[in-house]
Amino acid sequence: MLDAAPAATDYALLGAGMTGGYGAADILHDCTIGTKPGEIAVIVGPNGAGKSTAMKAVFGMLPLRGGIVTLNGKDITALSPQARVAEGMAFVPQVNNVFRALSVEENLEMGAFLRRDDVRPTISQVYDLFPVLGDKRRQPAGELSGGQRQQVAVGRALMTQPSVLMLDEPTAGVSPIVMDELFDRIIEVARTGISVLMVEQNARQALEIADRGYVLVQGRNRHTDTGSALLADPDVRRSFLGG
Numbered sequence: 001m002l003d004a005a006p007a008a009t010d011y012a013l014l015g016a017g018m019t020g021g022y023g024a025a026d027i028l029h030d031c032t033i034g035t036k037p038g039e040i041a042v043i044v045g046p047n048g049a050g051k052s053t054a055m056k057a058v059f060g061m062l063p064l065r066g067g068i069v070t071l072n073g074k075d076i077t078a079l080s081p082q083a084r085v086a087e088g089m090a091f092v093p094q095v096n097n098v099f100r101a102l103s104v105e106e107n108l109e110m111g112a113f114l115r116r117d118d119v120r121p122t123i124s125q126v127y128d129l130f131p132v133l134g135d136k137r138r139q140p141a142g143e144l145s146g147g148q149r150q151q152v153a154v155g156r157a158l159m160t161q162p163s164v165l166m167l168d169e170p171t172a173g174v175s176p177i178v179m180d181e182l183f184d185r186i187i188e189v190a191r192t193g194i195s196v197l198m199v200e201q202n203a204r205q206a207l208e209i210a211d212r213g214y215v216l217v218q219g220r221n222r223h224t225d226t227g228s229a230l231l232a233d234p235d236v237r238r239s240f241l242g243g
């Protein structure tokens, strides 16, 4: 088991001991997720386990009754999502993550709304990472394939030049080939020094690229370890990876 007591200063982003929910009943129970500098951390677990809720909590979209969220060791628990973006966090939510009526390039420009400097170089970087978006820059995002729309969503998130990128099921609904592609691009993003915290349904494939993995069940941490250790763990394999 990794990090029985995680030290905030070791993490680019850490939600530690988070407890809370949407109303009277708690969904998260002493839940901890995070990513260290330059890492890819992956959160897996059954449907309804609280993965998206944990991501929302880390991004400041859920009131917490307990726990703390830190960014580069600094307590940001009280900050609004907007303030977290200004501090270097970017979040690609599970649904409604692009403006379908806007062109690809307009989506990227919207992603940079907080910036006052020249955003052109960052748009070029996004087109270098996802060349198809450059080809389709004038097309409405709603006309793109599912995989291309996910590229727009990731590209939009990169427009704030974040230090931490949070992705909730970036490969939902795409083919295995497109999934592999997208994972390769996410590895490339992490290599530039951006720390990644990602929820994935494709647990096995995601853990293969994960430095750190979290298995959540019913709002609680069930397993935490390196991606490779989780892939080798018979209990994880049997219960969460289909044997």
Ligand SMILES: Nc1ncnc2c1ncn2[C@@H]1O[C@H](COP(=O)(O)OP(=O)(O)O)[C@@H](O)[C@H]1O
Pocket (backbone or CB within 6 Å): 022, 027, 045, 046, 047, 048, 049, 050, 051, 052, 053, 054
């Ligand atoms: N906006 C919401 N209001 C109330 N309950 C919610 C809301 N979103 C999710 N839930 C509940 O929280 C639990 C965890 O959901 P979620 O975090 O979406 O799980 P996962 O992402 O792991 O599939 C589920 O029981 C779900 O019904």
Ligand SMILES: [Mg+2]
Pocket (backbone or CB within 6 Å): 051, 052, 053, 094
């Ligand atoms: Mg979810």
